[in-house]
Amino acid sequence: MTRRQRRFAAGGTVLTLLAALGTLAGAALVGAAPAGAVPERTALAPGVAYEEFDLPAAGGVAHAHVLSVDLRDPRVRLDLLYPGAVAARSPVSRMADAAGAVAGVNGDFFNITETQHPGVEATGATVGPAIVKGHVLKAAVPTGQRFGPALPPGTGTEDVIGVGVDRRAQLDALALDGSVRTPEGRLPLGGLNQYALPEGSIGAFTSDWGSVSRVRATCGTDNDRAAGCSTDTYEVTVRHRRVVAMSDTPGGGPIAAGTTVLVGREAGARQLRKFFAGEPVTVRHRLVGSTTRVPYRFALGGYPLLRGGRPLPGLDDRTSAVRTAVGVADGGRRLLLLALDGAPEYRTGLTIAEVADAMRRLGSVDAFSLDGGGSTTLVAREPGASAVTVRNHPSGGAERPVPNGIGIFTTP
Known part of the structure; x- marks a missing residue:
């Protein structure tokens, strides 16, 4: 051409x-x-x-x-x-x-490099939320952890463009609504398949994440992407709603279907240390739009x-x-x-x-x-x-x- x-x-x-x-706004091809x-x-x-x-x-x-x-x-x-x-x-x-x-x-913008954290693998994961065929893949990282140019005032990492099941496209913001339930109570879920978790939180990683190490999720702070990695971390593996493994450090490798890996940092890590093998655990999560209740078929940040x-x-x-x-x-x-x-x-x-x-x-x-x-x-x-x-x-x-x-x- x-x-x-x-x-x-x-x-x-x-x-x-x-x-x-x-004058072309109503044309068949507005480009x-x-x-x-x-x-x-x-x-x-x-x-x-x-x-x-x-x-x-x-x-x-x-x-x-x-x-x-x-x-x-x-x-x-x-x-x-x-x-x-x-x-x-x-x-x-x-x-x-x-x-x-x-x-x-x-x-979307993404975690392209990790020069600030020697030895930590860049994940390649995106900054914002993502939905494919109506299925929630991930939620947004803290705004201070994003890659990309400076954001306009009043915007953040939860902002998306998406198309709902009504076949209408729109701008929105998608916030994570999730919890980790045990017989002792309910804990808030701070992240879903994210390369960076909020300080003091617990994040969930599913088979959608892939095989890349989850260590990056515990590095940086809510306001400083380049800050060091947390020294207070804990990981719990839940399979078919039962705790099957625990570790002091986040791991890597594929996550099987029906399995959720919970990664905690700081206060979140201290909560996860209370879990024990065989304990029943239910992890729930969804993305909630700020402007519509129509479910999204697709969205990205x-x-x-x-x-x-x-x-x-x-x-x-x-x-x-x-x-x-x-x-x-x-x-x-x-x-x-x-x-x-x-x-x-x-x-x-x-x-x-x-x-x-x-x-x-x-x-x-x-x-x-x-x-x-x-x-x-x-x-x-x-x-x-x-x-x-x-x-x-x-x-x-x-x-x-x-x-x-x-x-x-x-x-x-």
Whole structure:
């Protein structure tokens, strides 16, 4: 495909040079390029289309790749792409092909490195909550433990974009509601399949976690990701609701179905030390939304950029980078998935404030930022093709393995 012929004159800002997009908010494809551009638009499947175009910005020309998804079409749905475990990574193209997706983008920020904790394995797990096919995979780490750029005021690691069983997309916040019950009483559950647990808490790890060591969950503090690992830890293994093993340190390796590993730090560790072999234990958990009671079919983390058509206050307007974002329009019935190109001539990208403005000009009422930089990837499958292709140029020169993404699926 020819990708780099469609440019606007250099200079100006997204705000001024995308003004023409305001008239396209009701178009069938709200990712249409501004007047004067010659976009190359491809219908990938009923309700799903792709196009690309240039976006002049303060730091130079950026190149946008946009997927438009019409959830009013009953043949279209969104779901989470992930490699089969929370603590694992895979290229977006591989996850999309394995799941049978027609298109997709990368997802949440994640625990990519552990330079502050020598000898501790980076888990690859994401920052925020995750739901796949209605099944809760994980909850959010404490805000001070997140990886990624500074959050806009009033946002946190529990923020998600998701699609409910009503087929409507929306922004929300998903909080963990869980408990550990024993004959002696009930203890609060502070985490679920997270690479970082709140101080003094107990976290649950299930077969969804994978085989990576659970030591990282006890490192850092609620306000300082780089703080040392706790020296007061304890682990209890519960199988078929009975305590079957105990350890002073968190372990690793696969967790069998029907088994839950409880990891405690500080006060949580002291509570777990009271458990004994054979004791009956019931672990319950769910994610509770702040704006709806409609169950989510799919959700993943990031942070909001737009709410009700207005950019959030405090968005960074200085640091330009390659970005991935998702926009919501038409009462949650239509989505725009945007990924910037990471080729050298476009690598300056956009600031977060420019991304928010661009998403609004493209017709989004709400918008959400996903992981960017070397993670930014958009894939799509041409009609009749057997596999997706990467449509943007990842800024690292090749696809970066990531822990999750948004997949677009269609049925004949």
